[in-house]
Amino acid sequence: MAGREExxxxxxxxSYTHQAALNHFPDPHYTIVPQTTIADVFASVQSGAVxxxxxxxxxxxxxxxxxxxDLFADxxxxxxxxxxxxxxxxxxxxxxxxxxxxxxxxDGTARTPAEDVSGVSPPNKSRTKPLRDLKHITKLxxxxxxxxxxxxxxxxxxxxxxxxxxxxxxxxxxxxRQDVAGCSAAISSxxxxxxxxxxxxxxxxxxxxxxxxxxxxLRRRDDGPSRPDGxxxxxxGEAETDDEHARYKTLVSFTVRHSEPGDLAGCLAVFQMYGxxxxxxxxxxxxxxxxxxxxxxxxxxxxxxxDSGAVNQALRQLDGVAQxxxxxxxxxxxxxx
Amino acid sequence: MAGREExxxxxxxxSYTHQAALNHFPDPHYTIVPQTTIADVFASVQSGAVxxxxxxxxxxxxxxxxxxxDLFADxxxxxxxxxxxxxxxxxxxxxxxxxxxxxxxxDGTARTPAEDVSGVSPPNKSRTKPLRDLKHITKLxxxxxxxxxxxxxxxxxxxxxxxxxxxxxxxxxxxxRQDVAGCSAAISSxxxxxxxxxxxxxxxxxxxxxxxxxxxxLRRRDDGPSRPDGxxxxxxGEAETDDEHARYKTLVSFTVRHSEPGDLAGCLAVFQMYGxxxxxxxxxxxxxxxxxxxxxxxxxxxxxxxDSGAVNQALRQLDGVAQxxxxxxxxxxxxxx
Numbered sequence: 144m145a146g147r148e149e150x151x152x153x154x155x156x157x158s159y160t161h162q163a164a165l166n167h168f169p170d171p172h173y174t175i176v177p178q179t180t181i182a183d184v185f186a187s188v189q190s191g192a193v194x195x196x197x198x199x200x201x202x203x204x205x206x207x208x209x210x211x212x213d214l215f216a217d218x219x220x221x222x223x224x225x226x227x228x229x230x231x232x233x234x235x236x237x238x239x240x241x242x243x244x245x246x247x248x249x250d251g252t253a254r255t256p257a258e259d260v261s262g263v264s265p266p267n268k269s270r271t272k273p274l275r276d277l278k279h280i281t282k283l284x285x286x287x288x289x290x291x292x293x294x295x296x297x298x299x300x301x302x303x304x305x306x307x308x309x310x311x312x313x314x315x316x317x318x319x320r321q322d323v324a325g326c327s328a329a330i331s332s333x334x335x336x337x338x339x340x341x342x343x344x345x346x347x348x349x350x351x352x353x354x355x356x357x358x359x360x361l362r363r364r365d366d367g368p369s370r371p372d373g374x375x376x377x378x379x380g381e382a383e384t385d386d387e388h389a390r391y392k393t394l395v396s397f398t399v400r401h402s403e404p405g406d407l408a409g410c411l412a413v414f415q416m417y418g419x420x421x422x423x424x425x426x427x428x429x430x431x432x433x434x435x436x437x438x439x440x441x442x443x444x445x446x447x448x449x450d451s452g453a454v455n456q457a458l459r460q461l462d463g464v465a466q467x468x469x470x471x472x473x474x475x476x477x478x479x480x
Numbered sequence: 481m482a483g484r485e486e487x488x489x490x491x492x493x494x495s496y497t498h499q500a501a502l503n504h505f506p507d508p509h510y511t512i513v514p515q516t517t518i519a520d521v522f523a524s525v526q527s528g529a530v531x532x533x534x535x536x537x538x539x540x541x542x543x544x545x546x547x548x549x550d551l552f553a554d555x556x557x558x559x560x561x562x563x564x565x566x567x568x569x570x571x572x573x574x575x576x577x578x579x580x581x582x583x584x585x586x587d588g589t590a591r592t593p594a595e596d597v598s599g600v601s602p603p604n605k606s607r608t609k610p611l612r613d614l615k616h617i618t619k620l621x622x623x624x625x626x627x628x629x630x631x632x633x634x635x636x637x638x639x640x641x642x643x644x645x646x647x648x649x650x651x652x653x654x655x656x657r658q659d660v661a662g663c664s665a666a667i668s669s670x671x672x673x674x675x676x677x678x679x680x681x682x683x684x685x686x687x688x689x690x691x692x693x694x695x696x697x698l699r700r701r702d703d704g705p706s707r708p709d710g711x712x713x714x715x716x717g718e719a720e721t722d723d724e725h726a727r728y729k730t731l732v733s734f735t736v737r738h739s740e741p742g743d744l745a746g747c748l749a750v751f752q753m754y755g756x757x758x759x760x761x762x763x764x765x766x767x768x769x770x771x772x773x774x775x776x777x778x779x780x781x782x783x784x785x786x787d788s789g790a791v792n793q794a795l796r797q798l799d800g801v802a803q804x805x806x807x808x809x810x811x812x813x814x815x816x817x
Contacts, residue, residue, distance in 0.1 A: 202765075203765055203770045203771055204765055204767065205765070206546060206763075206764050206765050207763075209543060308645070351767070351770075353769075353770035355770060357771075405752065405755070405757050405758070407757075407758045407759070407761070408748060408749075408751060408752035408756075408757075408758045409752070411745060411748050411749075411758075412745075412748075412749060412752060414745060415742065415745035415746070415749060418742070419745075420742050420744075420745075421742070421744045421745045421748075422744070423763060423773065424744070424761050424763055424775065425762075425763060426543075426544075426760060426761055426762060427543050428539075428540055428541055428542070428543050430541065430688070432690075433540045433688075433690035433692060434540060434694075434815065436760065438761065478771065
């Protein structure tokens with residue numbers, strides 16, 4: 144593909160997925176374009192409208208993103224060529240964004256975090272103190288996943304304040320920017336605060352310091368590696384080492400034959416047989432029949448071009464045990480040990 | 481326990497969990513009491529305030545109820561004595577509840593489903609037709625899980641109508657009852673429609689005819705079986721048969737040692753080693769460290785009182801492989817094959 148490549152991400156602008164996309168594709172060679180839903184990101188990669196896509200996969204506090212799993216399950220057969228070719232870990236640090244309590248104080252300097260002015264200490268469960276007085280805040284906007292991640296702060300400093308769910312944390316910041324009364328606040332990202340010119344009333348609201356989200360980078364099956372470092376591709380040719388196993392991850396989905404008891408264990412045993420470390424398991428309704436599931440396993444190692452190696456052998460074996468299965472990609476492990 | 485036993489369920493009155501509780505405890509010997517959250521049901525069983533509790537566990541279309549899994553994970557150690565002692569499968573059939581378009585027609589007969597009066601057929605993706613004209617409906621209330629389950633009906637018959645998320649489907653019916661203008665409708669249960677005296681504008685809205693939810697019945701570890709048929713208890717003494725395996729289910733949670741690659745597969749292999757059919761797997765963030773998980777497996781068979789039998793042997797073996805594990809109960813399989 145000559146010239147600029149387009150990369151789709153789950154929007155809007157200033158969403159956490161946008162930050163993940165910017166971290167992974169810092170090169171001006173890429174144009175990154177927001178999409179409204181995770182399904183739109185899959186569709187634009189599948190159709191070839193963009194060369195790659197970025198979607199959220201799991202959060203360290205909230206768990207898996209089931210919309211993404213269901214799109215990988217692809218029961219309607221809309222995304223047959225989607226492969227994972229990379230991952231991005233992003234620390235998720237929520238800010239309380241709004242307007243400083245005294246509207247006349249809202250010059251450019253008002254956005255600089257000030258010292259703690261919250262007065263007497265409340266019964267402090269929260270590891271974070273507000274940077275500004277919060278007495279004027281009567282309404283909070285955020286994505287519903289954020290409330291649970293900021294429980295201690297909200298209980299300690301904004302107890303009983305009305306909460307309104309909106310479609311994304313960046314949408315929340317946009318709504319608060321338009322509030323002329325200045326009595327609402329958003330839980331959103333630093334980037335959304337800067338984009339909307341809002342005051343930072345508090346930072347690092349999340350209960351869990353390690354709160355992070357993992358995003359997956361998608362490409363189409365036909366397309367080769369699009370990064371010079373070959374991050375998107377699967378290897379082959381050379382001898383397989385333990386180091387190679389630790390350097391890569393592979394995602395596989397499968398369904399089991401319900402007529403055969405023990406098939407789920409049989410499918411999982413295949414990976415153990417080839418010494419492949421299983422790092423996660425998820426299941427979702429398969430919808431082919433009530434109470435049937437599709438399973439997703441992530442293993443260390445990669446499927447190789449030349450069909451050598453443990454992952455390739457395990458997948459050949461899986462073919463004899465599973466009712467159906469699909470290799471959903473192999474990519475470089477981005478998690479620092 | 482003498483006299484009446486109290487059973488807690490996830491309320492409010494006329495919720496699907498309420499129906500599941502009524503199905504499982506039809507005996508007037510039981511008083512069933514609504515709780516506001518799933519956590520409240522766990523807490524009231526743990527404290528002994530009630531003898532049993534009923535909580536939703538998974539829906540055939542939407543998958544696992546993560547709030548219930550997180551309460552079983554019990555990372556804060558609040559529910560150490562909770563055990564599953566039964567399950568209830570309930571077909572979930574959503575109704576569109578509101579007021580008949582002509583308020584003067586609202587006598588007692590208005591609630592009886594009438595023939596199709598929706599006029600010309602819309603582009604009919606939906607398997608269900610309205611029983612009444614829906615032109616006057618300008619606002620819809622329901623629990624957020626219900627929208628996705630009724631997608632075809634909503635797209636075909638109520639496209640573009642404003643949707644408002646509320647805390648439960650029965651709450652939605654209550655709000656609609658209070659709407660004097662009569663322009664709102666709720667997606668809710670038959671029971672909620674009857675309780676609130678609302679008209680049935682359509683029935684069986686769900687896309688998937690088999691749409692059902694599985695509920696679990698909880699008791700405290702100390703308490704013996706509280707039903708004469710011993711449904712809550714684990715057996716022992718007699719020889720174990722294949723039939724016994726098929727008749728019971730067992731839920732186990734475990735965490736793995738992250739220092740040892742392959743431990744997840746090793747834990748799962750234990751169940752296979754003893755011929756136990758693994759029927760489902762779930763994982764949730766364990767929150768002891770970022771990207772560590774707690775796994776939930778369901779197997780056929782039961783843990784026996786006398787420590788004989790395959791489940792008991794597997795659990796002894798699991799103790800040597802898992803970092804931590806917990807038996808969460810054994811109960812009679814209620815799923816008709």
